[in-house]
Amino acid sequence: MIIAVLRAAILYLLVIAGLRLMGKRQIGELEPPELVLSLLIADLAAVPMQDFGIPLLMGVTPILTLLCLSSVLSVLTVKSLRFRALLCGRPSVVVAEGKVQAAELRKNRFTLDELMEELRTAGFTDLSAVKYAVLETTGRVSVLPYARDTPPTAGQLGLDPKGPELPVTVISDGRVVDRNLKLLGLGRGWLEKELKARGAASAQGVYLLTVDRRGHVYYLPREEKP
Amino acid sequence: MKQLILALALLGALTGSLLLLGRAVDGLTGPMTDDLTRAAAAAREEDWETAQTLLGRAAETWEAADGWLRLSESHQTVSDVAALLDEALVYAGAREPAPCRAAVGRTVRALTALRAAEQVSLGTVF
Numbered sequence: 001m002i003i004a005v006l007r008a009a010i011l012y013l014l015v016i017a018g019l020r021l022m023g024k025r026q027i028g029e030l031e032p033p034e035l036v037l038s039l040l041i042a043d044l045a046a047v048p049m050q051d052f053g054i055p056l057l058m059g060v061t062p063i064l065t066l067l068c069l070s071s072v073l074s075v076l077t078v079k080s081l082r083f084r085a086l087l088c089g090r091p092s093v094v095v096a097e098g099k100v101q102a103a104e105l106r107k108n109r110f111t112l113d114e115l116m117e118e119l120r121t122a123g124f125t126d127l128s129a130v131k132y133a134v135l136e137t138t139g140r141v142s143v144l145p146y147a148r149d150t151p152p153t154a155g156q157l158g159l160d161p162k163g164p165e166l167p168v169t170v171i172s173d174g175r176v177v178d179r180n181l182k183l184l185g186l187g188r189g190w191l192e193k194e195l196k197a198r199g200a201a202s203a204q205g206v207y208l209l210t211v212d213r214r215g216h217v218y219y220l221p222r223e224e225k226p
Numbered sequence: 227m228k229q230l231i232l233a234l235a236l237l238g239a240l241t242g243s244l245l246l247l248g249r250a251v252d253g254l255t256g257p258m259t260d261d262l263t264r265a266a267a268a269a270r271e272e273d274w275e276t277a278q279t280l281l282g283r284a285a286e287t288w289e290a291a292d293g294w295l296r297l298s299e300s301h302q303t304v305s306d307v308a309a310l311l312d313e314a315l316v317y318a319g320a321r322e323p324a325p326c327r328a329a330v331g332r333t334v335r336a337l338t339a340l341r342a343a344e345q346v347s348l349g350t351v352f
Contacts, residue, residue, distance in 0.1 A: 053301040054301075055297055055299065055300070055301070056297075057297055058300075061240060061244070064240060065237065065240060068233040068240070071230065071232070071233035072230060072234065072237070074229075075227070075230040076230075
């Protein structure tokens with residue numbers, strides 16, 4: 001049985017490494033080559049994981065081959081627009097100037113119901129508010145509404161509000177993230193003062209503490225166990 | 227570009243090692259098949275001493291390669307060939323020419339199939 005554990009661990013780590021190489025996309029956002037890779041990898045890993053009569057290398061070799069090919073294809077798609085179009089397809093404009101492009105829908109085997117569903121998901125229940133809708137290569141629909149149906153921006157209203165600053169985690173679950181402290185140009189001395197001011201004896205009593213560039217501190221103490 | 231080079235290098239290394247594996251399997255099964263063919267001929271002529279010597283040598287060669295074979299080939303195939311060689315040796319010991327030759331024939335077919343599976347050809351690819 002220990003063989004099952006070892007094989008499962010090896011293949012699991014290999015599949016994770018493979019999916020990690022694909023980047024941070026979600027399943028619904030996968031391009032065709034990535035989707036194929038994730039489907040195949042899972043299947044290839046499952047067989048030698050269960051059947052001990054099959055050498056582990058028979059599972060590992062095709063997985064490594066697929067990962068290499070996937071890397072080669074991804075580099076080629078970055079380098080060549082034509083290759084990218086061939087492999088991943090091109091985005092299709094399915095609504096242009098407020099008119100549904102039936103031919104484009106047919107070409108992509110995308111029904112009107114599916115288009116309406118995607119528009120509703122994007123927050124548009126009324127087709128007359130949509131100026132452009134683009135069916136992306138991932139299968140998602142991007143929507144560009146008419147200006148009259150878009151809320152005005154601060155810039156359009158002539159306002160100049162202060163932009164938000166990115167809060168950086170300094171204490172996470174009782175642990176001090178020294179790298180982030182250094183990033184903010186702060187030190188342990190500053191942190192101790194802050195903790196003292198908030199009545200915390202040490203970092204271990206803090207669940208979360210974030211600081212932004214303006215020095216705004218968000219402090220969340222650890223909840224006491226009942 | 228680094229990613230592309232790394233991927234191509236790994237693909238090359240994989241292909242190279244699999245080609246080497248094919249050669250290793252060929253180098254193992256080729257002489258074994260020759261020994262077994264000669265053993266079958268010796269059994270036909272009831273030269274049991276020669277038949278046993280050749281079968282014993284083939285069985286030893288197979289046993290010695292068992293470790294690396296199990297890394298790359300189906301464990302069932304590796305065990306089957308070992309069992310067939312044992313069977314042929316038992317029949318040779320019992321001086322039964324027909325079953326001995328039949329067992330040797332099955333072993334040769336198993337080795338030929340194994341060898342063919344590791345060679346790149348239209349037949350194995352498709």
